[in-house]
Amino acid sequence: MDRRRRLWWGFAGLTVLLAVLLTGVIRKHERPARAGGPPPTPVFAAQASIRDVPLSVTALGTVQPWQGVLIRAQVTGILKRAPFAEGTDVAKGQLLAEIDEALYRAALKQAQGTLIRDRALLADARLDLARYRTLAAQDSIARQQVDTQAALVRQDEGIVRADEGAVDTARTNLDYCRILSPVDGRVGVRLVDPGNLVSPSDTTGLLIVNQIVPIAVTFTVPQGDFQRLSDVSDAFSRPMGVQAYSQETSAPLGQGEVRIADNHVDPATGTVELKARFPNAGKRLWPGQFVNVRLVLQTLQNATVIPSGAVNHGPKGSFAYVVGPARKVVMRPITVATTQEGIAVIKAGVRPGEMVVTDGQLSLKPGMAVAIQSPPAAAAKAPAS
Secondary structure, eight states, X not given: OHHHHHHHHHHHHHHHHHHHHHHHHHHHHHHHHHHHOSOXXXXXXEEOEEEEEEEEEEEEEXXXXXXXXXXXXXSOEEEEEOOXXXXXXXXXXXXXXXXXXXXXXXXXXXXXHHHHHHHHHHHHHHXXXXXXXXXXXXXXXXXXXXXXXXXXXXXXXXXXXXXXXXXXXXXHHHXXXXXXXXXXXXXXXXXXXXXXXXXXXXXXXXXXXXXXXXXXXXXXXXXXHHHHHHHHTTTTTSOEEEEEEETTTOOEEEXXXXXXXXXXXXXXXXXXXXXXXXXXXXXXXXXXXXXXXXXXXXXXXXXXXXXXXXXXXXXXXXXXXXXXXXXXXXXXXXXXXXXXXTEEEEEESOOTTOEEEEEOGGGOOTTOBEEEEOOOHHHHSOOOO
């Protein structure tokens, strides 16, 4: 029994000794931490820099032909042929369709015959009038007979004028049997095949010719941006450069100029429609395509910029956490001139070369020490200007 008691007391003493040693080790490691204060807060930061910043307006645009023509028949007849290859370029004046002209050629001959007959009658009436005037001067016939013949001459002149109009109409109808392209452009799919009866009342037309070199891009901008654009372009008296980008890949598709501003603000949307002209020499823009457009208003030279993520908003306005000496942050009020594509242009509050916190601000207070972390490779890339 005494032996068991001695073993128990020995085990208890050993346990107490180990507890004392462990407490000493823990206190030894705690003392430096308490002496140095809390650990620094990890944050991401970036350096304020100087660069030229282009100020721009972006919008969603729709590509349209500069001129789009729906070719329709202007006379009734059988479509004899359509000598063009679908989906190809055509030149202005190129034959696109030919309608059977037999009836219209016959109508022209008939009108020309009627004109020849009535011109002969007019010439005879004028000769009679000349004779009657001679006889009237000799007092050989009554004056009334001269006046009647003069009226007959005027009547025949009116008939001849009407015949000339009929000839012009018949000749025009004959010309309408040959349909020529009114513009340089690209034809689409043929809407009517040869052999069909066509007429001016057909609403579908024969084909569509779209002028795509040059080409147009239409888009709308809010009325606030419209006022800025008007100021920069002197009420659109000077052309403004505009770029078009692919919606899928953001690849540049061409550069053009704003040529037309609509004459009113749409009251339903508060926007104004603009139209830009693109040379489109490479035919990268296509009618019906949706693109992103960007208009550069002006370029701010030597501007102080920081990432837009460094700008914070409080009750007293915008501010940023600036990393000062000993890696301690200072909450500094800033004046932001504008924000453009991930960067903020600073008018006052931050100097070039200073470090500003871009992520982790929610856990910061003025005077706190920070540990600047290295951003991921993707985030380290500068925003596109």
